Amino acid sequence: MHKKKGILSFLVIVSLFVFLGGAISQKSISNQDGHTSGHETDWYYFDWILKAPYVPTFQVLDTESSLGPYANKTKTITLKDLIKFHGHACDGLFTVAGALYVGFKHLYPDGVIDRTDTGVITNNSPCYGDVAAYLTGGRIRFGTQKIDKTLGNEFILYRFSTHEAVKVLLKPGVFPQAIVNLEEKVRSGKFTMTEMRELQKMQWEFAKSLVEHPLEEAFNIQVLDGFIWESDPYAHLGKRGDVVNKDILKSRERQNEYR
Numbered sequence: 149m150h151k152k153k154g155i156l157s158f159l160v161i162v163s164l165f166v167f168l169g170g171a172i173s174q175k176s177i178s179n180q181d182g183h184t185s186g187h188e189t190d191w192y193y194f195d196w197i198l199k200a201p202y203v204p205t206f207q208v209l210d211t212e213s214s215l216g217p218y219a220n221k222t223k224t225i226t227l228k229d230l231i232k233f234h235g236h237a238c239d240g241l242f243t244v245a246g247a248l249y250v251g252f253k254h255l256y257p258d259g260v261i262d263r264t265d266t267g268v269i270t271n272n273s274p275c276y277g278d279v280a281a282y283l284t285g286g287r288i289r290f291g292t293q294k295i296d297k298t299l300g301n302e303f304i305l306y307r308f309s310t311h312e313a314v315k316v317l318l319k320p321g322v323f324p325q326a327i328v329n330l331e332e333k334v335r336s337g338k339f340t341m342t343e344m345r346e347l348q349k350m351q352w353e354f355a356k357s358l359v360e361h362p363l364e365e366a367f368n369i370q371v372l373d374g375f376i377w378e379s380d381p382y383a384h385l386g387k388r389g390d391v392v393n394k395d396i397l398k399s400r401e402r403q404n405e406y407r
């Protein structure tokens with residue numbers, strides 16, 4: 149009888165340790181290096197993004213359905229949306245979002261970005277290309293997104309209807325050389341886990357510094373007069389059906405008639 153009780157107590161204690169161990173390891177995952185705690189579903193986000201004063205948000209205009217027309221309301225895109233799409237909160241995501249925010253102000257002075265009318269060119273960085281596509285609506289398969297490997301921390305925005313183009317550039321010296329050096333080391337494959345963690349920390353510090361100041365302080369903008377948009381060659385180039393008749397409700401009579 150005593151022996152049975154002993155085994156039972158032992159099993160209870162072991163179960164308790166297993167349960168507690170699981171709970172602790174779950175918590176440590178969500179608390180990695182500044183990730184938010186307490187909101188398990190937002191583990192990929194940072195507390196400092198909520199507090200930073202110059203985190204950009206974007207008002208975008210799209211169509212209502214697959215064959216148009218224009219929607220009569222806009223949507224708000226936040227950094228959180230961009231992080232979910234891209235997969236992680238990296239310095240590249242903050243850089244391109246900041247640059248495009250500055251460029252959009254020039255192309256869309258009313259503050260509404262028309263995602264049926266915008267082209268974008270970045271280098272082939274996964275981070276730059278993803279965010280640029282999401283924010284502009286530009287897509288390689290429609291000939292509205294282009295890759296230019298000669299671009300550095302530079303982004304070209306183009307508005308098809310007005311033929312206006314701007315280039316937004318991260319100001320020289322803004323991106324820390326120490327990050328460039330450590331990135332090179334990690335890319336080479338000869339690095340320690342400590343160095344990889346250190347790099348992440350430095351990249352997030354840089355991202356944080358971008359949104360703690362007015363974004364115009366970090367970027368220069370150039371107007372590209374006479375810019376000609378030429379789509380990149382792509383074997384499966386297609387046409388966006390939703391933009392063909394996007395203007396159909398533009399006249400007031402039609403709006404009254406069909407809205």
Ligand SMILES: [Zn+2]
Pocket residue numbers: 234236237238239240241274275
């Ligand atoms: Zn990234």
